[in-house]
Amino acid sequence: MSKRKKKRLLIRVSILTVLIAAVVYTLYSTLTDDDRMLVKAGDAAPDFELTDLDGNAHRLSDYKGQGVFLNFWGTWCKPCEKEMPYMENQYQVYKDEGVQILAVNVGESEFQVNNFANEYNLSFPVVRDAQKDVMYAYAIGPLPTTLLINPEGEVVKVVKGEMTEEMVAEYMEMIKP
Known part of the structure; x- marks a missing residue:
C-alpha cells in the first residue's frame, strides 16, 4: 500500500471515529436527560x-x-x-x-x-x-x-x-x- 493510500485511510478512520463518538454522546445525552435533572x-x-x-x-x-x-x-x-x-x-x-x-x-x-x-x-x-x-x-x-x-x-x-x-x-x- 502506498504512503498516500495509508494517509487517506488513516484520515477516513479518524473522521469515522469522531462521528461515531458524536452519535454515541448524542444518544447518551438524550436517553439520560431525565436522569440528570x-x-x-x-x-x-x-x-x-x-x-x-x-x-x-x-x-x-x-x-x-x-x-x-x-x-x-x-x-x-x-x-x-x-x-x-x-x-x-x-x-x-x-x-x-x-x-x-x-x-x-x-x-x-x-x-x-x-x-x-x-x-x-x-x-x-x-x-x-x-x-x-x-x-x-x-x-x-x-x-x-x-x-x-x-x-x-x-x-x-x-x-x-x-x-x-x-x-x-x-x-x-x-x-x-
Whole structure:
C-alpha cells in the first residue's frame, strides 16, 4: 500500500471515529436527560429568594403549608405567553384555597418583564431570576417548565412545555392543601 493510500485511510478512520463518538454522546445525552435533572418529583424543592417587580422578596420557604405552582418562563416564549392568562384565571380560583403561583422570569430585564406582566394583568407574584441562579439550581431546560410543590415543600410533578387551562386547574388541584 502506498504512503498516500495509508494517509487517506488513516484520515477516513479518524473522521469515522469522531462521528461515531458524536452519535454515541448524542444518544447518551438524550436517553439520560431525565436522569440528570437535579430536581424531580419526590425531591424537596430547593429554597431560594427572588425579588418581585415591586421590590418585595419572595422565599420559597415562606410558602410552606401552601401549594406552590412554580413556573419558569420568558417574555419571548410563545407557549409561556399563551399559558399566562390560564394561570391568572386559575390563580383567581385557587389563591384563597392555599395555592400560590410564583412566576420566575429567567434572565430578562425588569423593563421587559414589567411590560409583559402589565400587558397580561398578572396579579400573582412575578419574580426575576436575572442571573439564572434558580434556573440552574433546578436544572430547568426548555421554557416553560413548571414545578408543582405540595404544602410540605416536596416536588410533586415537573411539567415541561405548554399547558392548557384545564391542565393548570388540574395541577393546582393536585397541590391544594
